[in-house]
Amino acid sequence: MLNKKIAFVGPGVMAEAMIAGLLRQKLADPKNITAAGPREERGAELSKKYGIKSTTDNADAVQHADVVVLSVKPQRLTDVMKGLKGIRADALVLSIIAGATIKKINAGLKHKSIVRSMPNTPGQIGEGITVWAASKEVSEAQQKMARALLSAMGEEVFVEDESYLDMATALSGSGPAYVFLFTEALIDAGVHMGFPRRIAEQLVLQTIKGSASFYEAAARHPATLRNQVTSPGGTSAEALYYLEKAGFRTAISRAVWAAYQRSLELGKEKPGHIDTHEEES
16 A cells, blocks of 8 residues: 555545544555645645645546545535546545445446445544445455555445445444434533533543443343343333333434435435535545
């Protein structure tokens, strides 16, 4: 990877996470990385921070690239692809765009070697997980490059069936949002009882971190671990009773399903049908 030229089209948060991970793990040379986007000041920021190249000309960025990373928002993809002329036939195109199918990217770029992936925001600190699939034209060497790029953000999971990508978007891609909402609710509950917010935050953060680590180390079903802290007639039993009564499990399941359906819609909708006020990925 050190000798490979990598172009990022869309220098947003996740693109920066990948750049930072590649450089942190010494998987790429900064002089071989180019970030392309419409905002010159954003490119200058990344150049100063990581020593990479930047440009506002997408076509120029991809012209000599071995790997082209598409990291724009879904509503911009169609227009961006129209301007991406000159991608080398032997280059790998790697997309981290929600809902953008391999078929759609193939049609828009007239390019065959495509990897579609779905990372999540913990990738910004190297603790993410990315699910990815590849078109049949992606070579073994290109698959190795894709693994290296995606592992820069944490763990990666390859799947043969591309349909798993929309499921991953709903479960792990959007997953941090569910965890943050739950975290926020617990902190607010602590403050409501009378804890100072900083103490409530400390208690909740370590509880979530410790529970995740304990679950990973124990290698047992979460229901078993939950039962360990649920004494008959105790405080946990009382709290869980109210969560079940409020439809907690059903709400989570329906929320993930709604996100999955939205991911499918994103792959079909025209740019004008999508909220355009979001920042780039």
